[in-house]
Amino acid sequence: MSEYVLEMKGITKRFPGVTALDQVNFKLKAGEIHALMGENGAGKSTFIKVITGVHKPDEGDIYLNGEKVEFSSPIDAQEVGIAAIYQHVTNYPDLSVTENIFMGHEKVQKLTGRIRWKEMHEEARKILRSLSSSIDPKAEMGSLSVAQQQIVEIAKAISTHARIIIMDEPTAALTSRESEELYKIAESLRDRGASIVFISHRFEDMYRLASQVTVLRDAKYIGSWGIDEISNDALIVAMVGREINQVFPDRNGELGEKLLHVEGLSKAGYFADISFTLRKGEILGLTGLVGAGRTEVCQALFGIMPYDKGTIELKGQKVRIQSPKEAIKLGIGYLPEDRQLQGLVLQWSIGRNITLSALKKFDAKGWLNEKKEHAFTKNLAEKMHVKANSIFDLVSSLSGGNQQKVAVAKLLTAQLDVIILDEPTKGVDVGAKTAIYEIINDLAAQGYGIILVSSEMLEVIGMSDRIAVMRAGRITKILDRETVTQEKILEASMADKPKKNVG
Amino acid sequence: MTMTQKAIGQNEYVQRTLKDKQEFSWKKFFLQWEWLLILVFFLVLVINTNLSPFFLNGAGLRDATMIFLDKAFVVFPMVMIMILRDIDISVGSTVALSSVIMATLYNDFSLPMGAALGACLLVGALCGLVNGLLIVKFKELSAVIVTLGTMILYRGIAYIILEDQASGNFPAWFSFFGWGNVGGMPFILIVFSVLAVVFTLLLHKTTFGRQIFAMGNNTTASRFSGVQIDKVKIIVFTLAGVMAAITAIFLTSRMGSTRPNVATMYELDVIAMVALGGISTAGGKGRMIGAIIAVFILGYLQYGLGLINIPSQTMLVITGLLLLAAVGIPKLNVSQKFKRFRRKQLE
Numbered sequence: 001m002s003e004y005v006l007e008m009k010g011i012t013k014r015f016p017g018v019t020a021l022d023q024v025n026f027k028l029k030a031g032e033i034h035a036l037m038g039e040n041g042a043g044k045s046t047f048i049k050v051i052t053g054v055h056k057p058d059e060g061d062i063y064l065n066g067e068k069v070e071f072s073s074p075i076d077a078q079e080v081g082i083a084a085i086y087q088h089v090t091n092y093p094d095l096s097v098t099e100n101i102f103m104g105h106e107k108v109q110k111l112t113g114r115i116r117w118k119e120m121h122e123e124a125r126k127i128l129r130s131l132s133s134s135i136d137p138k139a140e141m142g143s144l145s146v147a148q149q150q151i152v153e154i155a156k157a158i159s160t161h162a163r164i165i166i167m168d169e170p171t172a173a174l175t176s177r178e179s180e181e182l183y184k185i186a187e188s189l190r191d192r193g194a195s196i197v198f199i200s201h202r203f204e205d206m207y208r209l210a211s212q213v214t215v216l217r218d219a220k221y222i223g224s225w226g227i228d229e230i231s232n233d234a235l236i237v238a239m240v241g242r243e244i245n246q247v248f249p250d251r252n253g254e255l256g257e258k259l260l261h262v263e264g265l266s267k268a269g270y271f272a273d274i275s276f277t278l279r280k281g282e283i284l285g286l287t288g289l290v291g292a293g294r295t296e297v298c299q300a301l302f303g304i305m306p307y308d309k310g311t312i313e314l315k316g317q318k319v320r321i322q323s324p325k326e327a328i329k330l331g332i333g334y335l336p337e338d339r340q341l342q343g344l345v346l347q348w349s350i351g352r353n354i355t356l357s358a359l360k361k362f363d364a365k366g367w368l369n370e371k372k373e374h375a376f377t378k379n380l381a382e383k384m385h386v387k388a389n390s391i392f393d394l395v396s397s398l399s400g401g402n403q404q405k406v407a408v409a410k411l412l413t414a415q416l417d418v419i420i421l422d423e424p425t426k427g428v429d430v431g432a433k434t435a436i437y438e439i440i441n442d443l444a445a446q447g448y449g450i451i452l453v454s455s456e457m458l459e460v461i462g463m464s465d466r467i468a469v470m471r472a473g474r475i476t477k478i479l480d481r482e483t484v485t486q487e488k489i490l491e492a493s494m495a496d497k498p499k500k501n502v503g
Numbered sequence: 504m505t506m507t508q509k510a511i512g513q514n515e516y517v518q519r520t521l522k523d524k525q526e527f528s529w530k531k532f533f534l535q536w537e538w539l540l541i542l543v544f545f546l547v548l549v550i551n552t553n554l555s556p557f558f559l560n561g562a563g564l565r566d567a568t569m570i571f572l573d574k575a576f577v578v579f580p581m582v583m584i585m586i587l588r589d590i591d592i593s594v595g596s597t598v599a600l601s602s603v604i605m606a607t608l609y610n611d612f613s614l615p616m617g618a619a620l621g622a623c624l625l626v627g628a629l630c631g632l633v634n635g636l637l638i639v640k641f642k643e644l645s646a647v648i649v650t651l652g653t654m655i656l657y658r659g660i661a662y663i664i665l666e667d668q669a670s671g672n673f674p675a676w677f678s679f680f681g682w683g684n685v686g687g688m689p690f691i692l693i694v695f696s697v698l699a700v701v702f703t704l705l706l707h708k709t710t711f712g713r714q715i716f717a718m719g720n721n722t723t724a725s726r727f728s729g730v731q732i733d734k735v736k737i738i739v740f741t742l743a744g745v746m747a748a749i750t751a752i753f754l755t756s757r758m759g760s761t762r763p764n765v766a767t768m769y770e771l772d773v774i775a776m777v778a779l780g781g782i783s784t785a786g787g788k789g790r791m792i793g794a795i796i797a798v799f800i801l802g803y804l805q806y807g808l809g810l811i812n813i814p815s816q817t818m819l820v821i822t823g824l825l826l827l828a829a830v831g832i833p834k835l836n837v838s839q840k841f842k843r844f845r846r847k848q849l850e
Contacts, residue, residue: 302727304726304727323729323731324726324727324728324729325729325730325731327729328729329729334727336727341721341723341724342723342724342727343724343727344721344724345717345720345721345724345725346720346721347720347721347787348717348720350521351523352713352717356713356717356724356725356728356730357728357729358729359710359713359714360710362710363709363710366709366710366711367708367709367710368708368709368710368712368713374523374524375523377523378521378522378523381521382520382521386521388521389521389522390521390522390523390525391521391522391523392522392525410728414729
């Protein structure tokens with residue numbers, strides 16, 4: 001028998017347009033807790049989906065206890081004892097804990113097909129007890145806390161006799177006490193001989209639990225180290241040390257007067273004590289891990305998420321923004337992260353989308369001046385280099401990059417001073433990215449103040465004049481263009497000491 | 504098409520001139536749902552004429568128009584509501600409640616008829632406003648459930664006020680609404696035509712109408728674009744209440760008296776007309792003109808069937824089948840092309 005319960009060699013997975021995994025290797029020993037680390041988009045999630053049989057690799061082999069296996073579906077992986085607990089708990093909130101644990105492998109009376117409830121409840125109770133949890137098996141799943149739901153998910157993994165358990169950012173939504181409980185459970189699973197693959201952005205998780213760490217970067221396998229063999233700094237370098245392959249336009253912006261000043265903005269449970277200033281012509285990068293509260297801050301500035309405390313000053317005037325309409329009227333525009341759901345009306349033409357946020361401009365006593373509208377949208381869409389035949393082409397027929405150009409054009413229709421761009425290059429191919437960078441740069445040169453939210457560090461560094469880094473709802477650092485490095489950003493976004501939670 | 508090549512770094516992109524004139528195509532023009540509706544409309548006329556020699560009798564046709572047009576006022580706002588992906592099934596009850604209150608104020612509280620008419624409109628507007636506020640307030644509840652609640656509620660209040668009695672004895676001039684003619688044209692038809700023009704323009708030519716379509720297609724994106732989605736909804740539902748009150752006035756005038764059970768199931772007739780008119784139940788698509796043609800199709804169909812003594816039960820069956828055919832046929836893959844054009848046309 002092999003030394004490794006799971007061994008993966010040269011795993012490559014391609015999606016249309018991107019290589020999500022490129023020759024990735026991975027070795028997991030029995031009874032080991034193995035941390036898998038990397039930036040957002042490094043390929044961790046895809047890698048896990050390959051292990052659990054959701055994705056089939058294009059190249060590479062998977063060995064279980066030295067034997068080559070092939071998964072054609074997640075069920076195959078389950079049958080050989082692989083279970084995954086995802087970042088966002090996926091369960092049936094309206095069903096009982098027992099039903100959630102035994103979903104898909106219920107205990108059924110032979111012949112009659114009757115579900116053996118008593119036995120299942122008993123078994124569920126036993127597993128939960130073994131995890132030193134007092135959750136009632138008959139309780140409704142939705143009534144439990146996130147931490148408790150995660151324990152149920154673990155119980156589910158145990159009930160399927162899983163030997164390899166994958167945890168994808170399980171502590172992301174937990175308090176430090178709840179995390180500690182989870183660590184203990186993970187250790188007890190390990191002591192029973194199960195192997196655990198642990199994904200987390202928190203260094204504290206890794207140091208507390210793992211004995212081995214594997215790093216992925218830009219879809220590639222970087223290395224695997226024993227936890228004592230690698231220093232914190234070396235690990236950060238392993239995670240971010242890539243070559244720069246994206247050309248960013250030069251920033252020669254001259255900063256003007258103060259446009260926006262935010263002081264002590266807070267919203268219980270989402271963000272706290274957010275303070276920054278934005279000048280005319282400035283690009284302020286806003287980065288941090290997914291879930292650090294960046295989008296929530298932007299949505300508060302745009303009047304979508306109400307805030308509890310703090311002040312917003314726009315051009316020296318104190319304002320209170322309560323709806324997107326007000327925000328637009330005051331001169332703040334927002335490009336939402338999810339352009340298909342929040343940004344655009346996909347079934348509509350390019351022209352109609354562009355004017356939606358500033359219909360007033362084409363409004364003469366309530367009547368819509370379509371002639372003026374058409375001329376205006378033609379002009380703007382051409383300026384943005386939208387690839388299409390006419391302004392009547394449906395937005396759903398455009399590529400991601402062109403859709404994004406339409407969404408930006410939509411912002412420019414209103415009279416704005418501040419433009420907030422939330423992940424403007426998400427799901428956009430490299431060529432269109434460059435075009436969008438140029439547009440952003442142009443806008444700054446025209447005197448707009450721009451807040452650029454992005455998870456891509458190179459993008460933030462390449463584009464911004466200053467960079468605010470968020471972690472767990474707070475701005476931990478504001479870095480200058482001249483002195484910023486990827487390492488500094490990563491350090492600020494993943495402070496390794498536990499901090500008090502917001503709210 | 505003029506193209507200029509521009510190279511930036513390694514990425515080339517093409518600068519295009521976008522057309523800003525929609526090309527006219529006869530094919531597109533004729534592949535519109537409304538043509539099919541007009542065809543069906545004439546079919547109904549021809550069949551009716553062959554079945555009954557009395558159908559094309561001018562006076563009869565005019566009387567028929569007076570009879571089915573009263574409920575058609577609610578069709579206008581219902582088109583907007585269904586484009587918003589909502590529904591309002593309380594309109595029949597709103598008609599009853601505003602009619603009953605109008606009659607009671609006139610007969611039992613000796614209010615002048617003019618004031619009673621004003622009260623009727625006010626009650627209707629209030630009913631619609633309550634619907635709108637509830638739907639906006641309880642976003643997790645669907646409009647069907649909210650208006651099912653108010654449908655029962657409004658009808659119940661009407662029963663409490665009038666206790667299954669009839670209330671009539673209106674002044675003589677009040678019958679003008681239901682039976683009056685202006686220059687040979689039924690008064691109700693004139694009012695209907697004016698409102699048809701007003702609502703068509705409101706839906707298709709104003710920023711307000713544009714916002715309704717935006718919300719029907721993507722409420723979240725509309726909100727992010729600064730559309731005041733709650734306000735639009737409340738206005739549209741209030742309009743439905745006002746139109747129900749106008750229906751109440753014409754209906755009460757035509758019948759000469761009212762009871763708490765008037766206009767029962769009106770909402771279903773109205774929704775049938777809107778659906779037949781090609782307004783997508785999935786929201787975001789449809790045209791006012793389609794629903795207006797559908798009003799006349801269903802109206803004359805029922806009138807014609809009545810002339811040849813088809814029992815009302817059979818009439819229900821025929822109406823139901825017609826509606827199913829209308830909403831079902833475009834979903835069949837009989838003509839992919841037709842579907843595609845319809846989708847492009849109706850927005």
